[in-house]
Amino acid sequence: MRVLILILLMVVCVSAGLVNTEGLKKSFGNLKDMIKRGGSRIKTAFKKFKNAVNQKMLNFKKKLSKFKDKILKKLHLTKEERQKLWERLKLVKRKNVDQVQPTGDSIEEINLRVRENDMFQGDMALSREQQKQVEADITGARTKRQAYNDVSYPGKRWYKGVNYFFDSSASSQVQSVFKKASQQWMADTCINFVESKYAQDSIRVYMEEGCWSFVGRLGGIQNLSLGVGCESIGTAAHELGHALGLFHTHSRHDRNLFITVDERNIKPDWLDQFMLESPRTNNNYNITYDYGSLMHYGATSSAVAKGKLTMVPRDAQYTETLGSPFIGYYDLLMINRYYNCTDNCKGKKPPPCQNHGFPNPRNCLKCVCPSGYGGDYCEKKPAGCGDVLEVTNTWKLFQDETGDRKAGGSPREDFMKCHYWLRAPKGKKIEVKVMSFTEGVAVDGCTYAGVEIKTHSDQRLSGHRFCSKEDANTLLKSDLDMVPVITYNRIYATITKLEYRYV
Numbered sequence: 201m202r203v204l205i206l207i208l209l210m211v212v213c214v215s216a217g218l219v220n221t222e223g224l225k226k227s228f229g230n231l232k233d234m235i236k237r238g239g240s241r242i243k244t245a246f247k248k249f250k251n252a253v254n255q256k257m258l259n260f261k262k263k264l265s266k267f268k269d270k271i272l273k274k275l276h277l278t279k280e281e282r283q284k285l286w287e288r289l290k291l292v293k294r295k296n297v298d299q300v301q302p303t304g305d306s307i308e309e310i311n312l313r314v315r316e317n318d319m320f321q322g323d324m325a326l327s328r329e330q331q332k333q334v335e336a337d338i339t340g341a342r343t344k345r346q347a348y349n350d351v352s353y354p355g356k357r358w359y360k361g362v363n364y365f366f367d368s369s370a371s372s373q374v375q376s377v378f379k380k381a382s383q384q385w386m387a388d389t390c391i392n393f394v395e396s397k398y399a400q401d402s403i404r405v406y407m408e409e410g411c412w413s414f415v416g417r418l419g420g421i422q423n424l425s426l427g428v429g430c431e432s433i434g435t436a437a438h439e440l441g442h443a444l445g446l447f448h449t450h451s452r453h454d455r456n457l458f459i460t461v462d463e464r465n466i467k468p469d470w471l472d473q474f475m476l477e478s479p480r481t482n483n484n485y486n487i488t489y490d491y492g493s494l495m496h497y498g499a500t501s502s503a504v505a506k507g508k509l510t511m512v513p514r515d516a517q518y519t520e521t522l523g524s525p526f527i528g529y530y531d532l533l534m535i536n537r538y539y540n541c542t543d544n545c546k547g548k549k550p551p552p553c554q555n556h557g558f559p560n561p562r563n564c565l566k567c568v569c570p571s572g573y574g575g576d577y578c579e580k581k582p583a584g585c586g587d588v589l590e591v592t593n594t595w596k597l598f599q600d601e602t603g604d605r606k607a608g609g610s611p612r613e614d615f616m617k618c619h620y621w622l623r624a625p626k627g628k629k630i631e632v633k634v635m636s637f638t639e640g641v642a643v644d645g646c647t648y649a650g651v652e653i654k655t656h657s658d659q660r661l662s663g664h665r666f667c668s669k670e671d672a673n674t675l676l677k678s679d680l681d682m683v684p685v686i687t688y689n690r691i692y693a694t695i696t697k698l699e700y701r702y703v
Contacts, residue, residue: 257318260331264320264472267338271471275463285460289509291516294668297500297507298642300609300691303429305643306523307438308473308501310429311410321448321473322502323412323439325423330415337477356416356445357539361392363399364424367406373431377613378405381436388532388568390541390561391444403443413439415447433613434494434525434647441495441527444535449493450511450522451475453482458489460512470502474510485537490530491518492652492662498523498644517674521665523645525615529556529570529660536561536568554579556660570660571652572619572684581684585618591630591702598622598698603649603689611648612690620685624702630655630678631701632685634671638694642668649689651696655679667694677703 277285304310308322320326320334362382366375382393396402401417403424411430414422424439450459453476461474490496491513499511499522513519536542536558545564553559557567557578566576574582581588589598602616624630632653641648646667654663657679663686664676687696 254316254318256328257320257325258316260320260326261318261469261472263335264338265469267335268468268471270338271475272463274476275461275466275471275474277460277463281460285462285512288460288512288514288516292509292512292519293670293672293674294520294642295507295670296642296668297644298640299506300641300643300648301429301611305647306498306501306645307411307430307435308470308497310427311412312502313429314409314427315412317469319410319412321451321475322470322497323410324442324447325412325414327414327418334475337475358391358401358417358444360401361394362443363394363396363402364405365395365397365399365402367404369407370405370426371407371431373613374405374407374426374436377431377433377436378426378440380433380613381440384433384437384527385440385444385535387562388560389535389539390544391535391539411435411439413442415442416445417443432525432611432647437527438494441531441535445538446495446531446534448473449489449496451477451482452484452489453477453479454484454489458491458514460514462510462512465503465505465508465510467502467504473497473502485534487530487534487537488658488661490528490662491515491521492524492526492528492665494524494527494531496522496524500644517664517676520642520644520646520650520667520671521662523643523647524662524665525645525647526571526662528662529568532568533558533660552577556658571662572621572654572659572686574619581621582617582619586620586687588621588623589700591622591624591628591700593702595633595699595701597635598685598696598700600651600687600696601693602687602696603691603693605693607692609692615688615690617686617688620687622683622685622700624681626681628681628702630681630683631703632676632678632683633699634666634674634676635697635699636672637667637669637696639669641691641694642670648691649694650687651698652684652686652688653698654684654686659684 304313311322385391386393401419402421404421405424407427408425410425410427413424424443426436455476499509499519500507501510503510511522541561544561545559548564550559551565551567553567555570555573555578557569560566560568567578569578574580600618602618622630646665650665650667652663652665653676655676655678
């Protein structure tokens, strides 16, 4: 009986990040072997663990609530800033947000329905050390993080790869989307993901209430939840981003250069989601802000009423891009720099990467490409459907149907994608006008279906995404003479209609 109690206490403390797990490993060996010997009674241990973590996080959130006035003061807009926001809001065409899934269409919406708002910024469980560092972000000094800085937190990275195992509660769909998400992170980084029930440091994937993860490697067993409604590759990839060490993009110290937060539209208990870090506490590896980052929440996140905007991009046409279901180019670059993956190709002849690609640390002869580009060197259109369309000085109609006409309202795991290149004569700019898009899937991030149009000179940035019928007559003008257009879908068939010409 005493042994079982000891095991229970160890499970709670290790998983909550409350003890030195290296010492425990040396003293007791593999924790999961001990758990296995505990038989069915060990389920009680995980229940105790869940309650312990939830209570720890609830206590932490209560402590953060004491800083509510400080957070509000930092979010407060001056009269001039509010006037600029008002002018920008006039440019936002999407006024209504659809409800596609009854469980929720975003991580924070799902978690609002099933949790007690016990997670930091909606979906992050923090160890005691991390909680102290967040408090210090508000009140005092500390070292760096966006991904945890390797000098200050050398133990937070998965140096030997990420081990994971599935709890008995994990459905076949949860297992499938998690494996696909891990493959997406693994394909363009040096991080290996290995399914193993016996590794000392590992992620336990299970179906608890909501979608959440710890941040970085804690040591020992740590949990990652993909509950009901969280069974998508994008959600699994987002939570894995946290497990790898990433915080949210919208908490970057330079956020206010790119995003205006409207504090009047935020649920009072969710103000911590919009805490702004300082340059001293936030390391972004010299990587610019990307509205299409996988780690960015949607424009209506934590709103007091559905459809109310809590975050408005400085470029208002990016509003629907916030809350992306895709790992962005700059997400990959940040993880590669954080894990020193770029060192894998040092001293080797670099591949002739085009369009801002960089050597793939898994195969230094090939390149990691921005969205819309493919081939070994990012020199061609990605394989599959789509075409290269020559642009003239008169308006031409673009029409694309993606998805399954026979499918109902239940989303598929995988996206269908078609890639197009609009190509004008050298030196010309291209105008693209959104004419129409199938109604019913207008959600933050266009996570079910949409069209991405890449008009910036920095093609590494995510393009503008649209998925609302209200986007009709939106006009974009390119910086270059070539514009990648990506249509994508994981639900019933959607039709994209555009017009394009060069000027």
